[in-house]
Every structure is written in C-alpha cells, then in structure tokens.
Amino acid sequence: MARDTAEDWKRIGETEPWWGVLSAPEFLQANITEETKERFYAQGRDEMAWVMETLAQHFGAIKPDVGLDFGAGLGRLSFPMAHVCREVYGVDISPGMRQEAERQAQRREIQNVRFVDTVPDNLQSDWINSYIVFQHILPRMGYHILRSLCATLNPGGVASVHMTFAHDSRDNNTLVRDLLSWRFDGDTLTALENNEHRPGEQSMYDYDMNVVLMIFARAGIRDVLLRHTDHGGAHGYWFFGRKTH
Secondary structure, three states, X not given: OOOOHHHHHHHHHHHOHXXXXXXOHHHOOOOOOHHHHHHHXXXXXXXXXXXXXXXXHHHOOOOOOEEEEEOOOOOOOHHHHHOOOOEEEEEOOOHHHHHHHHHHHHHOOOOOEXXXXXXXXXXXXXXXXXXXXXXXXXXXXXXXXXXXXXXXXXXXXXXXXXXXXXXXXXXXXXXXXXXXXXXXXXXXXXXXXXXXXXXXXXXXXXXXXXXXXXXXXXXXXXXXXXXXXXXXXXXXXXXXXXXXX
C-alpha cells in the first residue's frame, strides 16, 4: 500500500510547519526565531524575483491578474506573487500551514492572498506556480494535480513549476527508509514491501519528464524553458512556460 503523504503533511503542519517547507535545523520549532522567520520569507522573495525575471526574459513582461501557488505552505512564495497579482490563491492540504500563513499575511498586511485546501471550482488563473512540492507527492497523484492546475490557465498565462526526476547516491535516505524490501535485477529496482514509518516524515518521489512535458503540451503550454536544480542529490527541473492557445 502506498504511503499516505497527505497525512504526513497534515502532521508536519501541526508540529513543524517551518521545517516542513525548508528542512534545515534553523527552521525547527525548537530553534525558530523572528529573525529566522524573516530570513525564511526574504529567501522566498529572492527566489520569486528570479522566477519572474526568468519568465520575463523568455516570454516577455508578465502582468498576471490571478495567481495560483500550489503547495503554498506558509506563503513564502504566495506573498511575492501577491505583489504582482490582483489576487492569489495559495493551495495547501495542511490546515496548520494555512493557519500560520494567514497569521503571517495579517502581520504583513497582505490582503489579496486566500489560503485554501483545494483549487476553487471554475478558477481561471494567469500564473500557476509550485516549488519543491510535487517531489513529496506520489507521481500517479501528482500527474492528475498538474493536469488540473494547467486546466485553470488562461490563454497567455504562464507556468513556473518545479518537478524532480532522479536521485543520485548523495540522497538515498528516504528510499532506504520507505522500502522494507525490494528487487533489483541489474536494470530496475522494484519495491516489494513498503516500510510503515511514523506519520510526519517527508518522502521523495521522481517523475517521468516525458509525462510532464506531454501534460504541458496537451494544455497548450508548448514553449517550455527548463532550468536544472540539484538539492543535495535530488535532481529536478523548473519548467517555465506560456499557454499559447
């Protein structure tokens, strides 16, 4: 039986929301300070400034009306999006994450972000964004979610979505932890039994980039720019694209 990652993230949101977004010791509840929180959000502003610059360089200046940040967590990327969008929807499955995000929005007097648990019905967006999120979702679920996000995008709208596709030997911790037994025939590793570990731990998954690119193509996002990421052996790509029709 596949792991219930939704339960993991609900538990993380209740116990370690800051660490759940950026898994470094300084963001553990025992270590978090107001100064650390400000660094947390400052890093998000810097990352989104780079995202917006990359989109503008390849697709021209963007003027999105409605933004959609999937896996919004504590609003680290939703808040910078709110500075360029009239309205932003920050989607996160964890109630604890959403509650803290709303507190942080009030503190920063950001009034044009709504934190919700699912994408609102019939939402039409001009910018879909997601970073270091899909890697924690089982791909068979993640592909469906990506299709749903792309379906909200208006013609001319842009996408900035991060997906992981492989791990190297520097990052095999979750593989060893999550599998109780497996079969390796020299070419393919097959899980035989999953290891039941305590809720609230992060698992990592790799996506088939052919499937991801076809999802974008089917959605009319056919001019796509890729930027590689390497997070300690977890390899991924930022996908930047614009819907053409």
